[in-house]
Structures are given as C-alpha cells and as structure tokens.
Amino acid sequence: MKKFGLIGYPLGHSFSKKYYLEKFDKEHIEGINYDLYAIEDIQEFQNLYSNDAGFYGFNVTIPHKLTVMQFINELSAEAQEINAVNCIKIQREGDNIYLKGFNTDAFGFEESLKPLLTPAHKQALVLGNGGAAKAIIYTLKKLNIPYLIISRTKENGDMTYGELKKVDLKDYQVIINCSPVGTFPHVEDAPDINYEQLSADHLLYDLIYNPVETRFLQKGKEKGALIKNGYDMLILQAEKNWEIWNNEE
Missing domain, CATH: 3.40.50.720 (NAD(P)-binding Rossmann-like Domain)
Known part of the structure; x- marks a missing residue:
C-alpha cells in the first residue's frame, strides 16, 4: 500500500484528504491511501517516513511549511525562493531516503x-x-x-x-x-x-x-x-x- 498524507497541527476538516480519496475512488486508483497526521512537534515527522517504507509523499500545512525544511535534501526553485514547502516527494534507494520539497501553492x-x-x-x-x-x-x-x-x-x-x-x-x-x-x-x-x-x-x-x-x-x-x-x-x-x-x- 502506497501512503501519502498531510502533516500539520491542528488538523480539523481537510480539503486534501477528501479530495484525494474521492479522486482515487472516481479514477479507480487502487493500492494508495491518503490520511491526516496531526504533528505538533515537527521532530515527530521523521519517525513517520523513516519507520514506514510505505510513505511516498506528504503535503504540509501550518505551522510546518517552514520548519519541515530541515528534513529536506533538495528544494525546487520555487520552494527555495518562497522559503516554504507544502509538498514533499520521498525517494528510496536501499536504506537511503531522499526528500525533495516543492511549493505548489x-x-x-x-x-x-x-x-x-x-x-x-x-x-x-x-x-x-x-x-x-x-x-x-x-x-x-x-x-x-x-x-x-x-x-x-x-x-x-x-x-x-x-x-x-x-x-x-x-x-x-x-x-x-x-x-x-x-x-x-x-x-x-x-x-x-x-x-x-x-x-x-x-x-x-x-x-x-x-x-x-x-x-x-x-x-x-x-x-x-x-x-x-x-x-x-x-x-x-x-x-x-x-x-x-x-x-x-
């Protein structure tokens, strides 16, 4: 099961979860889940993807769009200039985990x-x-x-x-x-x-x-x-x- 999710705190109603789950259903995309991860301390973020190889990407919302950048290996041009990340792609090669940050806002x-x-x-x-x-x-x-x-x-x-x-x-x-x-x-x-x-x-x-x-x-x-x-x-x-x-x- 490929996993994606939204990190932020607090997380109430989420446009993202509803949107992606409806998209998966409507487009018959299987073997993928999207969920919410209410993380108050950004240091908890690393435990999510380090301990679960099922994670392929995250969205980021307040208050972590800036603080999450400490875990990012590479920033896209617009994320670097804006100095904020709202989308993370995770790539794995063996034990190596590589995170790239984007700003799709x-x-x-x-x-x-x-x-x-x-x-x-x-x-x-x-x-x-x-x-x-x-x-x-x-x-x-x-x-x-x-x-x-x-x-x-x-x-x-x-x-x-x-x-x-x-x-x-x-x-x-x-x-x-x-x-x-x-x-x-x-x-x-x-x-x-x-x-x-x-x-x-x-x-x-x-x-x-x-x-x-x-x-x-x-x-x-x-x-x-x-x-x-x-x-x-x-x-x-x-x-x-x-x-x-x-x-x-």
Whole structure:
C-alpha cells in the first residue's frame, strides 16, 4: 500500500484528504491511501517516513511549511525562493531516503489567476503577510505585477490598513486577501479597505474558500468587481502534487 498524507497541527476538516480519496475512488486508483497526521512537534515527522517504507509523499500545512525544511535534501526553485514547502516527494534507494520539497501553492495561485487578468490589472495589493502570502508574492513577481503588502503593523508590510485609507484604490486593480479574515465561522468579517473605491476594473481574489463567497468578495461584487475564491487554487495545487508524486524523475 502506497501512503501519502498531510502533516500539520491542528488538523480539523481537510480539503486534501477528501479530495484525494474521492479522486482515487472516481479514477479507480487502487493500492494508495491518503490520511491526516496531526504533528505538533515537527521532530515527530521523521519517525513517520523513516519507520514506514510505505510513505511516498506528504503535503504540509501550518505551522510546518517552514520548519519541515530541515528534513529536506533538495528544494525546487520555487520552494527555495518562497522559503516554504507544502509538498514533499520521498525517494528510496536501499536504506537511503531522499526528500525533495516543492511549493505548489504558487502554481495553483498562478494558474487560477492568469485567466482573469486583463491589461487593466496593473498593480496589486496583498492583504496580509503571513505564510500564505509568500507564494502569492512569488507569483506576482513572476508575472511582473508590482505590489504592496498591507499588514496590521508597518514592520510586517509596506503599509498598514490605516495608511491604506489615504490611497486611491483605482491605482491597485488586483486585491488579494491572504489573511484569515472572513473565514468560517467569522463570515461577517472583511479586511478593512475602502470598498467604496472599488469598480468593475478591480479583481478581488480571496484565498479563503469557506465560505464560498466571503464578505470581502461580496462587497467587491456589489461594486461590479470580478471576484475569485481560493477553491480552484486548491484543486490546481492538489493535482500538481499528484503529478510530482507520480513523476519518475
């Protein structure tokens, strides 16, 4: 039995487990399992794959996307630049175990964003500067879209939300919520921006997918903005993980 799984802590509802088990069933993929491994101390991770040769790969979620890198033998180019790993491929040769780390969040975001971009989308605002923002910033650089990082404190970004109130949002046509604001059950919350300045020229992207339409997206939609949640990003990165795990290289 080939084994894959998700490590993180705490692990509640998991998109990944549901997605992969449904995929295996639908595509008649046999001899493979995907499960959740709630690991509070990252040092426990090594025991999982060292003591069980059935493991071929892992997904990584908070709080371990950075700390897991101490066990990685090789990083892909994007994982190295982002400095975070969310996908691990395990290769074995005799007693030797080789781990390669990837960041498929960047792929998922880029491929879900590109079809929505128009020539009007010249500059971006990134709301939040936590772990989720790293892959977003990497992608904006790759697509040559200038950006500002908005955070609660000046030390963590280019500008605070208070300072943003003095900025005309017509100059920033792409606004990406990388913060947890608006996540279930706090569905009435929304990032503190001037929604009155939004128009049909704007694209609002929320990494949150539960609820499907956050208050942030609803407020943008009311102003005619194009909106997108994080669900397709998750699907795309999940399929990219599967491609990586099944690549013989």
